[in-house]
Amino acid sequence: MSLAERWRLGRRSVRVRLTALYSGLFIATGAVLLAITYVLTSSTAGVTVMIATPPPDGVPVSSLMTQQRDDVLSGLLVESAVALGIMAVVSLLLGWVVAGRVLRPLRTMSHRVRHLSEDNLHERLAVAGPPDELKDLADTFDGLLARLETAFEAQRLFVANASHELRTPLTLERTLIEVSLADPDPTVESLQDTHRRLLANNQHQERLIEALLMLARSQRGIGARRPVDLAVLAKEATATKGELRVDTTLAPATVAGDPHLLERLVVNLVDNAVRHNVPGGWVDVHTGTPGGWPTLCVINSGPVIRPDQVAELVQPFRRLDGQRRRREGHGLGLSIVAAITAAHGGRMTACPVPGGGLRVDVTLQPQGGPSSRLAWSCANTSRSSSV
Numbered sequence: 347m348s349l350a351e352r353w354r355l356g357r358r359s360v361r362v363r364l365t366a367l368y369s370g371l372f373i374a375t376g377a378v379l380l381a382i383t384y385v386l387t388s389s390t391a392g393v394t395v396m397i398a399t400p401p402p403d404g405v406p407v408s409s410l411m412t413q414q415r416d417d418v419l420s421g422l423l424v425e426s427a428v429a430l431g432i433m434a435v436v437s438l439l440l441g442w443v444v445a446g447r448v449l450r451p452l453r454t455m456s457h458r459v460r461h462l463s464e465d466n467l468h469e470r471l472a473v474a475g476p477p478d479e480l481k482d483l484a485d486t487f488d489g490l491l492a493r494l495e496t497a498f499e500a501q502r503l504f505v506a507n508a509s510h511e512l513r514t515p516l517t518l519e520r521t522l523i524e525v526s527l528a529d530p531d532p533t534v535e536s537l538q539d540t541h542r543r544l545l546a547n548n549q550h551q552e553r554l555i556e557a558l559l560m561l562a563r564s565q566r567g568i569g570a571r572r573p574v575d576l577a578v579l580a581k582e583a584t585a586t587k588g589e590l591r592v593d594t595t596l597a598p599a600t601v602a603g604d605p606h607l608l609e610r611l612v613v614n615l616v617d618n619a620v621r622h623n624v625p626g627g628w629v630d631v632h633t634g635t636p637g638g639w640p641t642l643c644v645i646n647s648g649p650v651i652r653p654d655q656v657a658e659l660v661q662p663f664r665r666l667d668g669q670r671r672r673r674e675g676h677g678l679g680l681s682i683v684a685a686i687t688a689a690h691g692g693r694m695t696a697c698p699v700p701g702g703g704l705r706v707d708v709t710l711q712p713q714g715g716p717s718s719r720l721a722w723s724c725a726n727t728s729r730s731s732s733v
Contacts, residue, residue: 367441388419467498515548560682572605574602590623593628595633604689611683614680623646646704653698656698695707
């Protein structure tokens, strides 16, 4: 039996089971009603029996009345059973029709789902009807399709960007080698300069591959969890940050998670705040447990960011103007932060700072599990006016 035949049989068996259920309930209730009627009728004391002819000699009238009464009850029982049998057949037909109408939306959804693929995830079931369980099921599936469409689109964009980012250094290396080989009279200085540029480009590739591997690892989830204090990681990450003014308020914030991923999360946030800053700027780093939730907050000065541009910052290989990142880094910093945060069951929020800069809040689950509702966001935390 083929898979399609099994599927059709399974679909029909649901209709058969519903039909049997409807008919079984009808027959059962009809039989109970018939039994109750028979018992009530047979136990009724005031039953009047009409005797059409005089009873034979020696036969008591009471015996004749009892016999006639039993015959009437027997006839009633037979006629009721015949009527119940006829209605049982009718209930089977009606149950089959009703079950088909009930399952029709499911058949419609199954037909549409079978024709879905990654090329037409934009289509939706869009089942019309009253707000019942089937409508809720269709709406839930439409929501799943929307999330899948977003995930597939993000995957396509990531693959395209990653291939471009990996291809560009190789093209540069090939160009440098070809130029060096085409020089008829190369000098030691020119060869050394070419080697230095090749080495720098190779280091750029290593950092990019390491970032891609870190992003893939964070998206894969985490295994064993260990207690990690975000304050300790933030103190190490802000130890030496050049000429920028770095202010820290580091209260203990213990998280149960992967130490290496959490270290990368803190380092990426601090490095991102330093790299995308302005001369003479500042960086604020805060850790704590507002509401019982370990939180890391990094605020930095920098270029003015519009609220509608914040979503671009979390996309891989993107910059504020929609172009690819080159000189400022790989463009994977906040993408890795978002992936690590999601892997730890937390939440990352980003919002622009008035006057220029960015604020990023990362809220993670505490070591012993959630102790209150997650209520930490940009809206209820603000940078101190003294900074």
